[in-house]
Amino acid sequence: MTVYSPPGSDGAIVAYESRYDHWIGGEYVPPVKGQYFPNPSPVTGQTFCEIARGTADDVERALDAAHGAAGAWGRTSAAERATVLNKIADRMEANLEQLAVAETWENGKPVRETMAADIPLAIDHFRYFAGALRAQEGTLGEIDDDTVAYHFHEPLGVVAQIIPWNFPILMAVWKLAPALAAGNAVVLKPAEQTPASIHYLMSLIADLLPPGVVNIVNGFGVEAGKPLASSPRVAKVAFTGETTTGRLIMQYASENIIPVTLELGGKSPNIFFDDVSRADDDFMDKALEGFAMFALNQGEVCTCPSRALIQRGHYSDFLAAGVKRVENLRQGNPLDTDTQIGAQASNDQLEKILSYLDIGRQEGAKVLIGGGRSDLGGELSGGYYVQPTIFEGTNTMRVFQEEIFGPVVSVTSFSDYEDAIKTANDTLYGLGAGVWTRDINLAYRAGREIKAGRVWTNCYHLYPAHAAFGGYKQSGIGRENHKMMLDHYQQTKNLLVSYSPKAMGFF
Amino acid sequence: MGARVDVTPAAAALIRSLRERHGPLMFHQSGGCCDGSAPMCYLEGEFRTGASDILLEELRIDGVDEPVSFWMSAAQFETWKHTHLTVDVVPGRGSGFSLEAPEGVRFLIRSRLLSAPPHSGSD
Numbered sequence: 001m002t003v004y005s006p007p008g009s010d011g012a013i014v015a016y017e018s019r020y021d022h023w024i025g026g027e028y029v030p031p032v033k034g035q036y037f038p039n040p041s042p043v044t045g046q047t048f049c050e051i052a053r054g055t056a057d058d059v060e061r062a063l064d065a066a067h068g069a070a071g072a073w074g075r076t077s078a079a080e081r082a083t084v085l086n087k088i089a090d091r092m093e094a095n096l097e098q099l100a101v102a103e104t105w106e107n108g109k110p111v112r113e114t115m116a117a118d119i120p121l122a123i124d125h126f127r128y129f130a131g132a133l134r135a136q137e138g139t140l141g142e143i144d145d146d147t148v149a150y151h152f153h154e155p156l157g158v159v160a161q162i163i164p165w166n167f168p169i170l171m172a173v174w175k176l177a178p179a180l181a182a183g184n185a186v187v188l189k190p191a192e193q194t195p196a197s198i199h200y201l202m203s204l205i206a207d208l209l210p211p212g213v214v215n216i217v218n219g220f221g222v223e224a225g226k227p228l229a230s231s232p233r234v235a236k237v238a239f240t241g242e243t244t245t246g247r248l249i250m251q252y253a254s255e256n257i258i259p260v261t262l263e264l265g266g267k268s269p270n271i272f273f274d275d276v277s278r279a280d281d282d283f284m285d286k287a288l289e290g291f292a293m294f295a296l297n298q299g300e301v302c303t304c305p306s307r308a309l310i311q312r313g314h315y316s317d318f319l320a321a322g323v324k325r326v327e328n329l330r331q332g333n334p335l336d337t338d339t340q341i342g343a344q345a346s347n348d349q350l351e352k353i354l355s356y357l358d359i360g361r362q363e364g365a366k367v368l369i370g371g372g373r374s375d376l377g378g379e380l381s382g383g384y385y386v387q388p389t390i391f392e393g394t395n396t397m398r399v400f401q402e403e404i405f406g407p408v409v410s411v412t413s414f415s416d417y418e419d420a421i422k423t424a425n426d427t428l429y430g431l432g433a434g435v436w437t438r439d440i441n442l443a444y445r446a447g448r449e450i451k452a453g454r455v456w457t458n459c460y461h462l463y464p465a466h467a468a469f470g471g472y473k474q475s476g477i478g479r480e481n482h483k484m485m486l487d488h489y490q491q492t493k494n495l496l497v498s499y500s501p502k503a504m505g506f507f
Numbered sequence: 508m509g510a511r512v513d514v515t516p517a518a519a520a521l522i523r524s525l526r527e528r529h530g531p532l533m534f535h536q537s538g539g540c541c542d543g544s545a546p547m548c549y550l551e552g553e554f555r556t557g558a559s560d561i562l563l564e565e566l567r568i569d570g571v572d573e574p575v576s577f578w579m580s581a582a583q584f585e586t587w588k589h590t591h592l593t594v595d596v597v598p599g600r601g602s603g604f605s606l607e608a609p610e611g612v613r614f615l616i617r618s619r620l621l622s623a624p625p626h627s628g629s630d
Contacts, residue, residue, distance in 0.1 A: 037609075037611075053609070164540070164541040164542075165541055165601070166541055191541070191601055192600055192601035192608065193600045193601050220601060220608045220609045221542075221601060221602070221603050221604040221605065221608060222604045222605060222606055222608060222609065223609055225603075225604055226604050229604075240540070240541070241540055241541050241542055241543070241603060242537045242538060242539055242540040242541060242542050242543025242544070242545075242603060243537055243538035243539060243540070243543060243580070243583075244535045244536070244537035244538070244543070244547045244554070244603065245537065245542065245547065245603035245604055247554070248549075248553075248554055248603075248604055251554070251555050263540075264538070264539065264540055264543075265538065265539030265540025265541075265543055266539060266540075267539065300541070302539070302540050302541075346599060346600045346601075347597065347598055347599055347600070348545075348597055348598070348599025348600060348602070348613040348615065351597040351599070351615055352544060352545065352615060355615060355616065355617050355618070356544075358617070358618070359590065359618040359619075362618070362619060362620050363620065396586070398586060398587065398590065398618070401586040402538070402539065402544050402586070403538065403539025403540055403543055403544055404544070405539070405540065405541065405543070405544070428538060428539075428582050428583060428586075429538075429539060474538060474539075474582070
């Protein structure tokens with residue numbers, strides 16, 4: 001067991017600056033209006049740095065820098081850009097522990113998670129897109145004996161990226177890696193709840209990128225995000241967030257006739273068929289871990305398996321074992337490597353979760369474990385901790401239909417395969433789902449019938465590069481985490497070439 | 508008292524102050540993900556509603572001349588229609604492109620079943 005010291009304190013392996021301006025054109029630039037806002041750690045609720053409060057003027061400066069850099073960056077060879085991405089990955093790997101502690105301090109998630117998942121995945125993501133870019137090639141079509149259609153990939157130019165707070169570094173990298181690989185310059189706005197992590201990352205990698213290729217404008221959605229997303233100077237907007245803002249971004253994009261990619265959340269079903277409990281073996285143990293995965297990252301994951309559907313034949317026994325599994329989860333100081341559940345990322349997130357615990361009870365959902373705020377004592381008393389909570393109820397309840405974004409699962413039963421699929425698909429969303437069974441034919445059928453972009457089959461919450469990730473229904477547009485995301489950051493240029501010296505004969 | 512949506516006194520005060528600073532306002536209740544499941548406050552007309560939305564309430568706020576419209580997507584309303592909503596405000600950080608976020612506060616929905624008595628202290 002290790003307990004890391006808070007960044008900047010005695011014995012800490014990493015420190016944040018006391019203030020972050022905007023990163024524009026390869027240097028830090030203070031905000032035009034001169035305003036800053038405090039950035040608290042959810043671990044203690046105490047402010048640890050202040051952040052530039054960006055406005056439209058700052059966005060314009062960042063767009064100037066990006067447009068200045070986009071041309072040259074887009075013309076670099078694939079080999080050069082891939083080398084840059086690989087160097088970024090190497091630099092991150094050499095500083096993995098520091099990045100993990102820094103992100104944990106800002107987001108509240110356990111350091112064992114940032115060490116084992118967030119940062120290693122981010123590193124691999126850069127390497128994946130470095131490789132994908134090297135292997136990408138255009139196409140040619142022989143239209144006829146003298147005519148050839150060549151298809152080239154070209155960068156879009158300058159793209160806007162708006163990043164969520166639940167995985168401040170990994171979500172930024174999911175967007176940065178394909179955009180940079182494809183040869184675009186980026187203006188990125190981190191979430192106002194977690195704006196500092198990306199600046200710590202930039203402090204490690206800035207020298208590897210030409211000035212202006214990556215620009216970071218901090219600030220609030222309405223003041224900095226909106227002018228960025230609605231700017232006629234961006235060629236694409238990528239956003240991860242919720243449905244109303246997603247629609248608003250599409251509305252802005254429609255004014256400029258530019259594409260968007262959106263990842264907008266879910267209410268993911270996690271289905272446990274009867275045969276899971278046929279033996280008390282490794283697979284049963286894995287399935288119970290899969291059930292408890294709703295509490296991973298404090299439930300602040302768009303694919304949180306927040307609806308557990310358990311078949312009636314083993315319902316009572318499996319649920320009892322699941323409750324026991326959750327009872328044994330360790331909540332505590334996120335900087336302790338033994339901690340499995342840390343703090344919610346912000347006070348308003350805490351309040352929202354508590355409001356759902358309230359309506360869940362009012363609707364008659366039964367609380368099997370948890371159900372309230374956790375006070376961990378000492379300096380952690382000011383932090384934003386929620387007990388892992390299991391509700392038992394029916395799929396029409398609001399706690400079954402809405403994304404709570406907390407460590408809360410709503411459990412119900414199903415009778416047979418048809419009932420499972422009907423309940424699983426009875427949601428506005430379609431981002432993720434889980435299917436657990438020892439019957440591979442059943443698993444395949446269920447996976448194909450569930451209307452979601454990813455169906456984890458006998459596993460959950462794995463996010464490897466090269467597995468496409470994105471939503472059906474109201475969960476968004478586009479597929480991240482896969483080479484197909486390169487296409488979302490590229491134009492197709494067709495050269496239609498005639499190799500015949502003869503006139504066409506029309507005129 | 509709104510049949511479907513009310514505001515707490517604290518939320519009403521914030522709405523008044525945002526109205527004075529920015530102009531006429533509207534709400535659209537968001538669905539899932541990071542900043543979601545929260546009422547987003549925009550300048551009236553900033554968010555284009557359409558046939559896929561339902562107008563739940565025209566909120567009357569003391570000191571605000573025009574009603575403040577409160578919208579939700581129709582599909583989402585299907586799963587919310589048995590509950591009464593109260594717009595409250597809590598200290599907070601971000602909320603999409605909602606107008607109140609830079610004030611260090613955030614609108615929040617508190618809910619009760621429509622058949623149940625009012626939420627204590629909310630109405």
